[in-house]
Amino acid sequence: MLAPESFVAGRWIGPDATARSIISPVTGVEIGRAGSAPPDPETLRDHALRKGGPALREMTFHDRARMLKALAQYLDSRKEELYALNPLTGATRKDGWVDIDGGIGTTFVFASKGRREMPDGHVYLDGATERLSREGSFLGQHIAVPKPGVAVHINAYNFPVWGMLEKLAPSLLAGMPAIVKPATQTAFLAEACFRMIFDSGLLPDGAVQLIVGGTGGLLDTLGPQDVVSFTGSADTALMLRQNPRLIASGASFIAEQDSLNATILGPDAGPDSPEFDLFINETAREITTKAGQKCTAIRRIIVPETMADPVTQALEAKLSKSIPGDPADPATRMGALVSPAQRADVLERCGRLADETTVVFRGSDGGYDEATGFLPPMLLHCNDPDAARAVHEIEAFGPVATLLPYRDIDHATALANRGGGSLVTSLFTHDPQVARAVTLGTAAWHGRVYINDRASAAEATGHGSPLAHMTHGGPGRAGGGEELGGIRGVLHYMQRTAVQGSPDMLTAITGQWVPGGREITGPAHPFRRHFDEIAIGETIRTEPRIVTLEDIEHFADFTGDTFYAHMDEDAAAANPFFPGRVAHGYLLLSFAAGLFVEPNPGPVLANTGLNALSFQKPVSPGDALWVRLTARRKTKRNDEYGEVAWHVTLYNQENEQVAEYELLTMVAFSS
């Protein structure tokens, strides 16, 4: 018997007399019990706020990213234990891949993005410095810091592992402790993964807690620094949204709820096209994967009127191969819904679609009855999708989809938008102009637009797959929330703050040197200093070098860059940007390097690139060029070296800026 436990303030709590029975969707018999009296909200909160939050916020973004990477590696090493439990949810191994490997993969992506896109410090920089004053003595910078509250994650039953990890990874990377509340029916699988997180010993005490069963009054105790991230039905979401204490609390509420996702077959994608086949394959897969219990699954199949018949026939042929069967059997192509109750719910919803649709295909039930969760795939047809309402509003959360014929692209986009806000719409076309028209027509109503064609077929990730890189969520009926999307998802757990002050103040706060800030003279040339020795703000100002006409002509001759602005006085003077012949921009860059380079082997290993180079004033023959170079930002890469970004400004003899850029170098540690 399964008996998943809660984990509250460091203590495991098993099911009690209030526990709910878990019925196997495969056999229809009880396989476990889950839930207990709700834990005391203040105990939960205190543990998160006093232990987990401070410990996480003490770490840098990179510390937390490394922690996530180690966690993902640990889970990956034990994932077969999760796959062993997976069939008990009705899911095949392939279904489980989305959940288990998908969840671990998402954690890896956040670990990687945390290292690459966030600083190794405590303050995230949101956007560039804003110049708020003429002389630059007063500047603005948006920053983000972790919210000093707790994140409450309320998850759906369909992806117990992915659903938990895709919320945990961004919360933990942000620096926020979390309380996870999985859906009771599949809590045993979430708990198994949670227990591995605990076993790993990688997370600080209080960083994560688990509630199997009801949350009791937890949501009534939240405050303005807390975040509720909810995945589930629109009804439950609405109930939570209307909770007056939650409204008054100022807590953030992110929801991902119902969605009548659509797929559109482009008018160009006739039955002989590769896009037609891709469309049929993906649509059939979306109907049958996870027995249709995906928030992103296709519910509405929007096809040109003229192609309704061939699409129906092709889908029938494909779906007829998906016969429900034992999810533990590797030969099974489609598993069961999560429970007999869920099966009944899907059929009840199909009944509510009956006035507007006809059933054109119903597959084999594989010999299972209503005591189980097995249900065959079904294809409905809606003859008048403009008049229809239920088809656009009622989500049968199982292997069911409705075909809707369209007249032209405007009609197709209008039908897709009738969902009132969805997570995703997909489009199969090889015509970029069709892609543009459909995307512009549907984007405001969809969190994601997925386009596939022969060019991307080999690598496309699928209509139904939310990726850690891309936002997941949608407007209106889909809940109006947004998860994932790389660092965007992390920022939901942080507060954005506009900071204003002098360059020195911003430098101290951000840990990055801000132009105009204090320049530090180090004990040696900065390129002779190791990564760990270099202070932010360490600067050299070079001697000047006269740029001669001979230099310019020589450079032109050597490189082949004989652009007239360098070669012909009259033609150059006629150009609106130049006073006459001027030096090449790359000559200036090259001379600048010559002025600040340190030729001998030392800590600087390589120049790896540069950012935001702007040529601000022409340099004429006879001008004297000199350079200021300042250590702006340091990012450790591994135990041997790290990236140092230098702010570089080129000046002329009048001390006017002629060019500015950020120079990227790899610099070794001192030992």
Add this chain to the structure above:
Amino acid sequence: MLAPESFVAGRWIGPDATARSIISPVTGVEIGRAGSAPPDPETLRDHALRKGGPALREMTFHDRARMLKALAQYLDSRKEELYALNPLTGATRKDGWVDIDGGIGTTFVFASKGRREMPDGHVYLDGATERLSREGSFLGQHIAVPKPGVAVHINAYNFPVWGMLEKLAPSLLAGMPAIVKPATQTAFLAEACFRMIFDSGLLPDGAVQLIVGGTGGLLDTLGPQDVVSFTGSADTALMLRQNPRLIASGASFIAEQDSLNATILGPDAGPDSPEFDLFINETAREITTKAGQKCTAIRRIIVPETMADPVTQALEAKLSKSIPGDPADPATRMGALVSPAQRADVLERCGRLADETTVVFRGSDGGYDEATGFLPPMLLHCNDPDAARAVHEIEAFGPVATLLPYRDIDHATALANRGGGSLVTSLFTHDPQVARAVTLGTAAWHGRVYINDRASAAEATGHGSPLAHMTHGGPGRAGGGEELGGIRGVLHYMQRTAVQGSPDMLTAITGQWVPGGREITGPAHPFRRHFDEIAIGETIRTEPRIVTLEDIEHFADFTGDTFYAHMDEDAAAANPFFPGRVAHGYLLLSFAAGLFVEPNPGPVLANTGLNALSFQKPVSPGDALWVRLTARRKTKRNDEYGEVAWHVTLYNQENEQVAEYELLTMVAFSS
């Protein structure tokens, strides 16, 4: 008599029998009537959705930015008409400057940012392309498009012009029509500005409407593509948030409400320091400007225990000069509250602070009584700010602030955070480490942290001034909303959508060439083509050029860049990044320019810079370098030329990428 009118579906509607009386805060007598029976919500919505929305969305971001610039110029030319009405709100000319010039200036900033930071098209790109596949045939890009709904702007009485324009500018730039509902007491000034917007003829029909008086059932008719942006009291905000129809609608709700803003005097800023004087001046100004009726005004003055006395004395000296008087008189330093009722409200709230505070200063009342809006500045002192509650929770929205002594920096930040979420906290310190500690300690609880010291004093914009560049809003009690912040504020009126597809699909949707997309061979070298002739995707692939050891040595000698990786085979080979001697990165850039340059005068006027240069693989002597250059993005700058951004990749003889960057050029139009 003032009689401001509503503007609904192209029709002006004057006050009717339901109108409210407007009482002068200066004389206490009725000076006008405002309001009428609420307009029909469907009429309002239809006009916005059928006329305003489509007309605005037809325009590009740059079209709308130019429209805003012209509008700001028009308003600027007629602003004295607004200043003439301004004293009727109780405000001095200086107070009005924040409102009137501040509102126009905000519109100018959005016009400018729209041109500089958004594309001249219909799709805004949010972040970089995400590489979702190994071979690059399937990519992701976040975009934003205008919401096809209506924005409802509910404004506060204190800034009738700025409050309207700071919401209108981002809405219109996004491409969303707006319905503006000013506060009734000062609606006459908002209406006067609105009438100028109408007179300008610059906005499409239906882009803006005005409701003077109640909104009736408007909020009950909203849907998921609509946005409510509210400024006002926490009580009203809570009422709106709890509206079940609004909750169920899926409309966005942005609120900026009460705030117990704080200012902190740094422990380093003793009475003789410049920061002490700055602190006294700004604090006194925040108390008296607009008679303290600013959502950002300082309510809590947090000072070191040891400095409580000198601060009190200095503030008393300063505040005693602010005697309320006729706001129309240029000699007046402090005007009136907006109405006698508001005066009574402030005094009632002061009464609720009396248990926790003592009144240490109350200025002259200038001879005015309770029939008017005049109130003298008041300074309260709270002896035990840790035990106090009212001081941190009750906002007396007038010329009142409370002094709170602190022990150390942690105590100061804890007190600032006791506001439960504020718009702004300010800090006066010359010590960057104090700035860092206070900012990290308070950022999560404040929408803005403002730091001033001797270095920024000459250019600092003030504790109380929201700037169009920086976000305005705050967590918790401040409403949890966010306005302004440049393009961030525009995105509240747009939907973010994750788009996935092949490079060609993303190119068509975004209007920017995506690496891996189709390369177009033009009829001539792309540098011989004018701005308007160049097609996105137009490409040249150059002939190869062998990079010789002589080239490297010559370049080193010429530029002075004799870094050992170019000069010494053994030392170079010992470096973890290089196989042996390699070419300088800038030599590669320079040779690349030589390979693709078109030397004669033509449409390309100048190379203005480059972005995101990365050196990806070393180039050894004997390698052959060649270049692919593709038109990626075009941005018109003026009638003569525009910026063309080229995507450039450098390859070796094995067709391996050795470097990649974006090249920026100015290119002339063809006539």
